[in-house]
Amino acid sequence: MKRFIEVEQLLKTQGIRLTAQRALVLRRAVAYLHFTAEELVKDVREIDASVARGTVYRTLALLHRAGVVEKHDFRYGPPNYEVTFAKAHHDHLMCVQCGEIIEFQEPRVEALQQAVVKRFGYQLLSHTHKLYGLCRACQHADPRRAPKHPHLHVEEVVA
Amino acid sequence: MKRFIEVEQLLKTQGIRLTAQRALVLRRAVAYLHFTAEELVKDVREIDASVARGTVYRTLALLHRAGVVEKHDFRYGPPNYEVTFAKAHHDHLMCVQCGEIIEFQEPRVEALQQAVVKRFGYQLLSHTHKLYGLCRACQHADPRRAPKHPHLHVEEVVA
């Protein structure tokens, strides 16, 4: 899924109208790519203060069902939303100790996913794939020295 | 990871004590395999009413960091926790329209995951892999007739 117009199509096939409010939410979501629900509420309302918080949440739910956004719960801070198109797809590897997040790509997994959904007669809309573990540093670090509320930082890595 | 004693070991390497409360939470979690945080609170407190809600939540966070439990947000109802051992590992395929959930296994994906973490020097503790899409029925159903709050049911399928 790549273009805005395709999103519109996809929504239509699900009997969903792309109203002005929803289009605004979608536009701002695409501008961010990564965001929390409340960040998006704030951003959208700075542009059009008449848009209600509830509408943003309702739209996020719609977009998720349509496979346009994913919701990630990394357990540090509020859940994070991500737009699934407009960027090469990637998944996440996270250190449960320090909170480091690495984004990776593994095309062979993507291929296998298609095989799985085909097996069950599904039409794939989106997916999330998260690996949790200990990064090299945290494997050897004294756990008692580990930060309680790790700073979250993202490294863009294509493998 | 397969045995209780290994969990204890794993926690120790992270400088975490397995107190009576934590052991109880873990025992009950294993008894359920699938549960929500509040279900577990209720269950644990029926056995020992002196255990505080906060302790259960704190323990769940610990167990998650240790890779013992996973947290799934299927967007229908509260987040669902799952014990990652004591059962053959499986991942999830969900219909975003009707809420059907299929559990599947794909060993080749598991193998690729190991390759990914190795590439980055990580030690893998756990993972989640969710595929979202439309089931066969919902692909052809009139979307306007789709239930707003689908009933969630799980099919155990090993592929």
Place this chain on the structure above:
DNA sequence: TTCGCTGCAAAGCTTTTGCAGTGGT
């Protein structure tokens, strides 16, 4: 005219946290 969509504001639910006391090491 119907039915989906929205704003508003409140309610609801889940989770986190400050603090003081307890217990293991």
Place this chain on the structure above:
DNA sequence: ACCACTGCAAAAGCTTTGCAGCGAA
């Protein structure tokens, strides 16, 4: 003694929802 851990209860944070009005089909 220290410091992790806990109970308690309140607070915080996030999301949902009832309702009345509006607008597109």
